[in-house]
Amino acid sequence: MTNNTIDLRSDTVTQPTEAMRKAMAAAPVGDDVYGEDPTVNRLEAMTADLLEKEAAVFVSSGTMGNLASLLSHCGRGDEMILGDQAHIFLSEQGGSAGLGGVHPRPMPTAPDGTLDLQMVASSIRADDEHYPRTRLLAIENTHNRSGGRCLPVEYMDAAGKLAHSRDMKLHVDGARLWNAAVALNVAPARLLKEADSASLCLSKGLGAPVGSVIVGDSDFVKRARRMRKILGGGTRQAGIIAAAGIVAITEMIERLADDHANAHKLAQGLAQLDGINIDPETVETDIVIFELCRDDITPAQLSAGLRELGVLLSPIDSTHLRAVTNLHVTSTDIERTLDAFAQVLHSGSDGAGDGVRVYG
Numbered sequence: 067m068t069n070n071t072i073d074l075r076s077d078t079v080t081q082p083t084e085a086m087r088k089a090m091a092a093a094p095v096g097d098d099v100y101g102e103d104p105t106v107n108r109l110e111a112m113t114a115d116l117l118e119k120e121a122a123v124f125v126s127s128g129t130m131g132n133l134a135s136l137l138s139h140c141g142r143g144d145e146m147i148l149g150d151q152a153h154i155f156l157s158e159q160g161g162s163a164g165l166g167g168v169h170p171r172p173m174p175t176a177p178d179g180t181l182d183l184q185m186v187a188s189s190i191r192a193d194d195e196h197y198p199r200t201r202l203l204a205i206e207n208t209h210n211r212s213g214g215r216c217l218p219v220e221y222m223d224a225a226g227k228l229a230h231s232r233d234m235k236l237h238v239d240g241a242r243l244w245n246a247a248v249a250l251n252v253a254p255a256r257l258l259k260e261a262d263s264a265s266l267c268l269s270k271g272l273g274a275p276v277g278s279v280i281v282g283d284s285d286f287v288k289r290a291r292r293m294r295k296i297l298g299g300g301t302r303q304a305g306i307i308a309a310a311g312i313v314a315i316t317e318m319i320e321r322l323a324d325d326h327a328n329a330h331k332l333a334q335g336l337a338q339l340d341g342i343n344i345d346p347e348t349v350e351t352d353i354v355i356f357e358l359c360r361d362d363i364t365p366a367q368l369s370a371g372l373r374e375l376g377v378l379l380s381p382i383d384s385t386h387l388r389a390v391t392n393l394h395v396t397s398t399d400i401e402r403t404l405d406a407f408a409q410v411l412h413s414g415s416d417g418a419g420d421g422v423r424v425y426g
Contacts, residue, residue: 072399074379074389077242077270077325077352078426081394085317086274086310093309097302098124099295105305109312113279116315117264118255121287123280124308125299128153128241128426131265131278132204133161134293138286139202139235139263142167146202146237147186151175151211154204154239157426165297169198177348179209180221183228190232203229206239207257208246214329214353214390216246219256226260238264241278241426245271245351248322262286270426271322271352272314273393276307321393325352328391328400335404341411354389355382362414371410377403 073079082090096102106124114122125131132154140146146162148155150172154162162168171189173181191197205225207217222238229236238261240246240254247254258264263282268274280290294300333346333354341363344356358365365381372379379389391400 070376072377072395072403074377074391074395074403076380076426077390077392079394080273080392082275082310083273083313083318083393086313089309089313090306093305095303095305098304099300099302103303103305103308105312106308109308109315110279112312113266113315114281116254117258117266117281119258119281120283121281123287123291123294124304124311125265125278125280125294126276126301127269128239128265128267128278129158129161130294130297130299131267131280132158132237132239133165134290134297134299135237135263135265135280135282136162136168136202136204137166137293138289139237140166140168141201143169143198144201145169145171145191145198146204147171147173147181147189147200148204149173149175149179149181149206149209151179151209152204152206152239153210153241154206156211171200175209175212177212177215179206179212179215179217181205181225183224186225187228187232190234200232200234202235202237204237204239206241208242208249208351208353210241210353211355213348213355214242214245214351215348216249216350217257218250219252222257223260226262229262230260235262236260237262240264241267242270242351244319245322245326248319249326249351254319263290268311268314271325271392272318274307274310274314277311279311318393322352325391325393325395326350328352328395328397329354329389331397331400332389332391332403335400336407339404339407339411342407352391354391355386356389357386359385360411363411368410371413372403372406375406375409377406
């Protein structure tokens with residue numbers, strides 16, 4: 067890649083800002099396993115306060131954040147309900163079952179990323195020795211595979227109230243909850259009012275190089291901290307990376323609106339191209355998923371052709387691709403990207419290209 071490359075593969079590809087690099091270089095540090103890293107402690111306290119939860123714990127990734135949360139809510143043989151298109155179900159290597167013995171029960175995911183809560187209610191197990199105990203409902207906001215759709219406040223509240231009425235907990239995979247809050251024009255804490263736990267990424271749209279934060283009540287976070295340790299997440303002088311997370315939550319949330327505007331501009335332009343199927347009105351945040359309806363070129367070939375022109379994005383399957391706007395993508399870059407699409411689609415493709423799966 068060159069400095070002129072437009073990288074739309076994910077919002078995880080961003081480089082830390084100059085303010086982050088300075089904060090990392092100057093961060094006071096200690097041993098976080100002993101609870102003695104002042105920068106980690108500050109990040110955790112600030113995040114808990116921002117999200118109006120009792121406590122928080124810093125982890126190295128969103129996958130670790132979700133897994134530590136699930137293992138803190140469920141024991142071996144317990145069941146969780148989640149969507150069949152959830153990132154936890156599709157792209158986290160089945161860690162809850164493989165490492166924790168937690169049984170996933172997937173529900174159909176609607177195009178807007180929601181689950182039918184009536185179907186969820188009817189799927190909660192009765193107290194019967196033949197069945198696993200249904201302990202947890204897990205939802206995702208924004209929803210990755212649904213194109214970054216936002217689950218609204220009313221739905222988040224209803225999901226939590228349903229879970230609590232049936233003696234269950236609600237976990238939110240909030241990898242991009244910051245995007246949902248900006249798009250919906252609500253405080254991030256409002257989306258988590260009824261949630262018992264959430265894992266939020268600092269290293270996607272907010273631009274930090276590493277890390278996620280789990281939030282919940284004090285007892286839950288104490289359990290999650292233990293689970294972090296058994297998963298290999300007990301770090302030492304982690305303030306060096308936590309410092310970038312502090313910059314992320316204090317300086318980078320509101321600018322996500324720029325990513326959303328660029329994503330919508332990209333979707334509008336793609337909708338004008340022959341062979342591309344997308345409804346721009348479904349693009350709510352920074353993720354653009356579209357269908358390629360051409361017989362003469364595959365998503366892998368289109369991706370390969372775009373790469374030759376300096377544009378990187380990810381095929382999802384045999385008919386769909388995904389582009390994600392981010393900190394380093396400008397409105398001018400979107401115009402260049404659309405020109406590259408037009409050029410590749412006009413010429414077709416005679417190369418095979420390699421398929422790429424979307425994980426983050």
